[in-house]
Amino acid sequence: MTDTATRPIADAPPRTTGARGGVAARLASGPLPWLLPAVAMLGLFYLYPVIEAVRLAFTDARLFDTETAFSMRSVSSLAGSSTLGTILRNTLSYTVASVVGQIALGLAIALLVVRAERARLRGTLVLRTIVLAAWVIPAIANGIIWQLLFSEAPFGAINSALRMAGVAPVAWLSDPGNAMLSAVIATIWQGTAYSMILLYAALKTIDTALYEAAAIDAARPWERFWFITLPHLRPALLVNAILILIMTLNMFDTILALTGGGPGRATEILSLYAYGTVFQNFELGRGAALSMLLLVISLTLTALLTLLLPQERR
Amino acid sequence: MAKLDLSAITKSFGATRVLDQVSLSVPDREFVVVVGPSGCGKSTLLRIVAGLEAASAGEVLLDDRPVSQLSPGQRNVAMVFQNYALYPHLTVAANIGFGLRRARMRRAEKREAVARVARLLEIEPLLNRRPGALSGGQRQRVAMGRAIIRNPAVFLFDEPLSNLDARLRMQMRSEIRALHRAVPTTTLYVTHDQIEAMTMADRVVVMNGGRIEQIGTPTEVYSAPRTTFVAGFIGMPSINMIPARYRGDALELPSTTLPVPAAVKPRLAGHAGRDLLVGLRPEHLDIRPGGDGLVAEVDQIEPTGSETLVYLDHPAMRLSARTAPDTALSPGMQVGLRLLLERASFFDAETGLNLVPPPSNLTGELTA
Numbered sequence: 001m002t003d004t005a006t007r008p009i010a011d012a013p014p015r016t017t018g019a020r021g022g023v024a025a026r027l028a029s030g031p032l033p034w035l036l037p038a039v040a041m042l043g044l045f046y047l048y049p050v051i052e053a054v055r056l057a058f059t060d061a062r063l064f065d066t067e068t069a070f071s072m073r074s075v076s077s078l079a080g081s082s083t084l085g086t087i088l089r090n091t092l093s094y095t096v097a098s099v100v101g102q103i104a105l106g107l108a109i110a111l112l113v114v115r116a117e118r119a120r121l122r123g124t125l126v127l128r129t130i131v132l133a134a135w136v137i138p139a140i141a142n143g144i145i146w147q148l149l150f151s152e153a154p155f156g157a158i159n160s161a162l163r164m165a166g167v168a169p170v171a172w173l174s175d176p177g178n179a180m181l182s183a184v185i186a187t188i189w190q191g192t193a194y195s196m197i198l199l200y201a202a203l204k205t206i207d208t209a210l211y212e213a214a215a216i217d218a219a220r221p222w223e224r225f226w227f228i229t230l231p232h233l234r235p236a237l238l239v240n241a242i243l244i245l246i247m248t249l250n251m252f253d254t255i256l257a258l259t260g261g262g263p264g265r266a267t268e269i270l271s272l273y274a275y276g277t278v279f280q281n282f283e284l285g286r287g288a289a290l291s292m293l294l295l296v297i298s299l300t301l302t303a304l305l306t307l308l309l310p311q312e313r314r
Numbered sequence: 315m316a317k318l319d320l321s322a323i324t325k326s327f328g329a330t331r332v333l334d335q336v337s338l339s340v341p342d343r344e345f346v347v348v349v350g351p352s353g354c355g356k357s358t359l360l361r362i363v364a365g366l367e368a369a370s371a372g373e374v375l376l377d378d379r380p381v382s383q384l385s386p387g388q389r390n391v392a393m394v395f396q397n398y399a400l401y402p403h404l405t406v407a408a409n410i411g412f413g414l415r416r417a418r419m420r421r422a423e424k425r426e427a428v429a430r431v432a433r434l435l436e437i438e439p440l441l442n443r444r445p446g447a448l449s450g451g452q453r454q455r456v457a458m459g460r461a462i463i464r465n466p467a468v469f470l471f472d473e474p475l476s477n478l479d480a481r482l483r484m485q486m487r488s489e490i491r492a493l494h495r496a497v498p499t500t501t502l503y504v505t506h507d508q509i510e511a512m513t514m515a516d517r518v519v520v521m522n523g524g525r526i527e528q529i530g531t532p533t534e535v536y537s538a539p540r541t542t543f544v545a546g547f548i549g550m551p552s553i554n555m556i557p558a559r560y561r562g563d564a565l566e567l568p569s570t571t572l573p574v575p576a577a578v579k580p581r582l583a584g585h586a587g588r589d590l591l592v593g594l595r596p597e598h599l600d601i602r603p604g605g606d607g608l609v610a611e612v613d614q615i616e617p618t619g620s621e622t623l624v625y626l627d628h629p630a631m632r633l634s635a636r637t638a639p640d641t642a643l644s645p646g647m648q649v650g651l652r653l654l655l656e657r658a659s660f661f662d663a664e665t666g667l668n669l670v671p672p673p674s675n676l677t678g679e680l681t682a
């Protein structure tokens with residue numbers, strides 16, 4: 001392989017097996033050797049833990065108990081669990097609200113920044129950096145920050161501001177109805193930066209002449225958005241949706257720090273529930289089964305969204 | 315249908331002045347080609363007319379009505395962009411019909427209008443395709459279709475052919491002209507290609523460095539260039555510029571002195587003793603093997619089939635001449651040149667201005 005690799009490309013006719021190339025050259029013309037390193041890495045660090053989790057899901061393993069027996073209890077206990085129903089409903093509303101919110105807000109800010117740049121306004125770089133700063137903060141710190149902001153104690157920033165404005169304070173975290181909203185706000189605040197950067201990059205690739213042509217065709221703002229911006233952003237929006245969906249489904253540190261899943265189970269989502277099952281109740285088998293459920297949900301939704309991506313013609 | 319007037323348009327980007335007092339008057343239905351080297355401000359001028367850019371000073375008038383306060387969509391102009399700017403996610407039919415979105419027409423009428431334009435441009439089979447699946451020439455036609463369907467007051471073209479290969483460019487040149495005959499619309503057409511300017515224009519506007527150098531018919535700018543810039547920019551191969559001095563009925567040229575024909579004398583009257591430039595087109599240099607008058611050495615011979623171009627070296631300059639294809643010249647030969655001074659343009663070497671102002675009027679009024 002080395003001797004074909006060092007030969008200048010122009011000299012190397014494609015797919016020939018010269019006397020010097022031999023087996024190496026024939027192998028190199030197939031996909032296998034190129035895929036092998038990636039397959040090995042993924043297999044070792046991703047696939048093996050997944051297989052291990054599947055195995056654990058069918059045991060009665062406990063966290064500090066090394067003696068395990070195969071059992072269907074972990075899986076079957078999920079089937080009729082009313083707690084799980086609540087958890088799934090929480091997960092659904094939390095995920096949908098967060099994902100839609102992050103994409104919508106990220107898109108809005110990206111459009112604003114691009115618009116400002118076209119108008120040659122100052123400060124767009126600062127704005128982008130500030131938004132991005134939220135993304136750099138660890139999720140657990142984000143949870144703590146928002147806990148301080150939402151705090152119903154006298155020093156709670158948001159309630160203090162409301163009080164100064166003459167509005168009655170809101171039970172942001174202690175009211176079960178508001179707690180989910182607060183969790184969603186904290187998540188959107190942090191995740192928006194990611195959408196913004198992704199969509200900003202996509203917006204920058206749109207040929208400005210299209211907008212000029214539209215201006216000459218007397219297109220209104222919504223028409224420019226609908227006929228030019230949105231179709232162009234479609235792939236980026238879908239990829240963005242997939243990534244954010246997975247991140248949000250797996251998000252638990254922000255909520256852990258913000259509400260700990262409470263009050264009651266009001267903000268407990270699947271990832272947090274699985275975490276609690278393993279690390280607070282030590283039910284490793286059941287936790288593994290919950291993780292499997294999370295994996296299946298993630299994969300299904302990802303597959304559905306991937307179907308919407310524009311297919312390249314073969 | 316409209317008359318387009320530009321009055322003293324000036325445009326600066328920061329400290330750089332890109333357009334300087336550009337005035338131009340285009341009568342209804344005229345096809346005007348703006349030509350000039352890269353960066354001379356042609357696109358900027360077009361964009362100001364379209365309303366995509368605001369002039370720093372001056373006014374654009376459509377049918378004597380100032381339009382500076384109007385948005386591009388309100389001006390009723392149509393523009394064909396250099397890269398076509400077709401909406402990539404709409405079909406060809408939707409692209410062409412885009413301008414009819416709000417027209418008070420029934421759906422069937424709109425479809426009929428699109429079909430009519432497609433027929434005119436011979437792109438009917440492509441109506442259901444996306445722009446991505448079209449060739450450059452086809453995109454070009456769709457872009458024109460999108461422009462003409464709106465029946466605009468003014469057509470604006472910004473180097474629409476520069477992305478096409480030579481053969482297609484030639485074909486599209488005559489198609490655009492044919493289209494203009496079929497749908498006579500006031501047109502401002504920008505290009506840096508002087509052949510496009512010469513072949514397509516009713517009138518040519520030659521620009522340089524943000525200023526208009528000359529406005530005239532193709533023949534006028536070719537045979538009576540107002541400045542040395544116009545003389546050098548129009549015509550391929552470039553005009554020969556021979557430094558000279560007019561002295562007592564004779565022209566002193568490098569290494570020779572020529573008597574001035576009686577017909578030329580009035581044009582040189584009053585310029586005795588001045589440094590001049592004699593502009594002679596390659597077809598106005600006669601090669602005489604053996605040689606008399608100006609003597610130069612043949613450097614390079616370029617047969618084009620219908621004629622042969624001869625490039626010559628003279629100690630003071632480089633010259634080119636157009637000859638019949640059956641020339642017996644070969645590189646290295648010493649030849650004499652006869653200059654057809656009756657056909658020459660004479661420029662003041664200092665100002666670069668033609669001594670005899672050409673018949674066309676720089677301010678752009680048509681000379682009746």
Ligand SMILES: Nc1ncnc2c1ncn2[C@@H]1O[C@H](COP(=O)(O)OP(=O)(O)OP(=O)(O)O)[C@@H](O)[C@H]1O
Nearest residue numbers: 327332350351352353354355356357358359505506
């Ligand atoms: N937005 C802008 N900001 C600053 N300078 C600009 C801007 N647009 C154009 N210019 C400058 O104005 C000058 C004229 O530009 P313009 O695009 O009108 O040239 P052009 O004649 O169309 O050239 P080309 O044949 O290359 O298209 C150039 O020097 C260009 O650098």
Ligand SMILES: [Mg+2]
Nearest residue numbers: 356357358473
């Ligand atoms: Mg240009």
